[in-house]
Amino acid sequence: MTLCLQELHFSLPSTFSLHNTNSLNIWESRLIDEPFYRARKSLNDLILENTAENKSSSTCNQPMLIEDIHLCLCAMQWKIWKHAQSNSNQETNNASECSKRQSLRKYLESVKSRLDEILAQKPHPSSPNFGHEKLLPYRYYYGIEDHTQAGWQEPVLDRLKDLLFDAQMLSLLLDLHLSLDIPSLVQVATDQNPSAIEEQSATFQRAREQRRLSIQYATSRCVPLLSSSGHIANSTMTIIRLAAN
Incomplete structure (x- = not known):
């Protein structure tokens, strides 16, 4: 069964940090710190707002989680696959396919640019502002680490590194399908x-x-x-x- 974009009317999920606490008081403090827009925005809204044609300045200034980038990239997968299949079967004329490819690439580059901005942050673990980054606040990826212990930031950084690498590889595969x-x-x-x-x-x-x-x-x-x-x-x-x- 295939879901249409319009059917993704569910609100955005809570952050990783809210689902990974080891005490009620920490959970409560993280709940208060949750991005306020996530409960009011649907999956469909997020995807539409981050297309190249519809992106607004308010969206650019809004934190975007890595999971959100994954979602936007996955939303492109079907269209890119159909484009690749159409090329394989030579079903349409070259001008039409070229126009579709340019549109898809514009969308892909728009999402990838947000990913590149996040990758460029590279906050230092000992920084007093760690966890309060502008584009991707790392506090949304806190787990059950004990913040009174030295080096508690390392598991957070490793977690983010893995998620960002997955997003990079997904964007690469989509780019290759468009280019090849x-x-x-x-x-x-x-x-x-x-x-x-x-x-x-x-x-x-x-x-x-x-x-x-x-x-x-x-x-x-x-x-x-x-x-x-x-x-x-x-x-x-x-x-x-x-x-x-």
């Missing part, structure tokens, strides 16, 4: 062993070169993200860079 022509990717594998007739064909040579450029472009889209993530081996990065050249 899947049929060309399949064809590139067969291009490695052309027949004698194909080797002599100027048409085949031009098509092969075009496919190669398409693959290079798509591969190059993932290099900066994978390079900065620190979750990939140097040998793998070397292979990716060679493919992009």
Whole structure:
């Protein structure tokens, strides 16, 4: 069963910190500190407000949790998949598909820009303002850590690092689906062993070169993200860079 965007009328969930406390008094203090807008905003509202066309200044100034970014990215998945399938089946004309791709990319870049801003925060654990960051207040990811103990901030930072990495990888996969022509990717594998007739064909040579450029472009889209993530081996990065050249 497929849900329509309009059916996501449920309010945004509470923060991680509210669901992970070990005493009633801490839960009460965190409840008071919950983002006030979340109880009044639906999942549908969040997605619509963060599209490139509808984004407002009030939305930009409002804290956005990593879970919200996940939601906005997941909302794009079906449209991007349909776009990729349409390209594979060559169902529509190139002008129409190009327009759809640009619209989807504009939306994706809008959501990714918010993610990049959060990644740029990098607060120091010993900072007196830790937990009160402007774009993504880290206090919303507090757990049962004992704040009287040294180093209590480390589990919070590790938690955020994992969530942000997941969001980065999801945005990368969506970007690749937009950038990569899947049929060309399949064809590139067969291009490695052309027949004698194909080797002599100027048409085949031009098509092969075009496919190669398409693959290079798509591969190059993932290099900066994978390079900065620190979750990939140097040998793998070397292979990716060679493919992009």
